[in-house]
Amino acid sequence: MRRLLLCLALVAAFAGTAFAVEPGERLTDAALEARARAISKELRCLVCQNESIDDSNAALAHDLRVLLRERLAAGDSDEQVRDFLVRRYGQFVLLRPPIEPATYVLWFGPFAVLALGAMGIVVYLHRRAAREPAPAPLDDSERRRVARLLKEDG
């Protein structure tokens, strides 16, 4: 048990360090670097497509990491840096698509399906309750049996 806990602790300790940012890319300004990391986690690597540029080892991801740090260092806001890349690569570069008419299905579709399912369950339960009549009340012999059983128990 103790060994397991130790393993878990080690996994937790090292899990955070699994990223692709190379030491040479980092900014000396810790606040800027933190902003750069936060932005790069939300940007798609266009070579590997399902990794962020923060995680990816692709050369293009490296270039983009360096580029966005340069822009931050030059005084761009987070929004400006994101816009810079969206203008070049399109919204596909954003791992979290913005909420707008074209993405409504993407954002709200799952909830619509969930609501449909919930409606189905409600209708089903309602119908079942209507179909099965309430059980008939106990007759005299049954009532006596219940009384006897309860007495035995007590």
Next chain:
Amino acid sequence: MRRLLYSLPVALFVVLAAYFGVALFSGRDPHAIPSPLVSEPTPSFELTGLDAAAFSQDALKGQVTLVNFFASWCLPCRAEHPLLMRLAEQEHVPIYGIAYKDKRADTERFVAGLGSPYRRIGLDEQGRVGVDFGITGVPETFVIDKAGRIRRHYGAPLTADQVRNDLLPLIRELTRG
């Protein structure tokens, strides 16, 4: 009512099958990332040409051109190369090359060995111009009209089919217009 309910799965299947069928046979490539630069002005760039003179977007103005990003280290570029040669020699399409993240000596060797389909070649050793054009790899090709606007983007090696059915008609149309 009940019969309607029982036919629901069939109806659902038909709708899904139609949807998948359209998606499969429409020829749309789900991996293709549409470039937001299409119908935008060409990004401005300042490169050194392989000929050592300056090479910028001004060189493209006033004619319908292709801008082809390539690299000597890129195998698909070699595969695409004969097609570009044919375009340049037989169709007289002005092609401008941008050597993406390539060393000058390697680019020189590449065109010396295979022949150059390019009017001029710009050296983008850092790949920054590539980022400005939003490319994700090489080769990628842009069709640029006389006014210097990007009219088409091919995010993969050109194929003979594409050239015949899409690229050449487009160039003809743009040249006329």
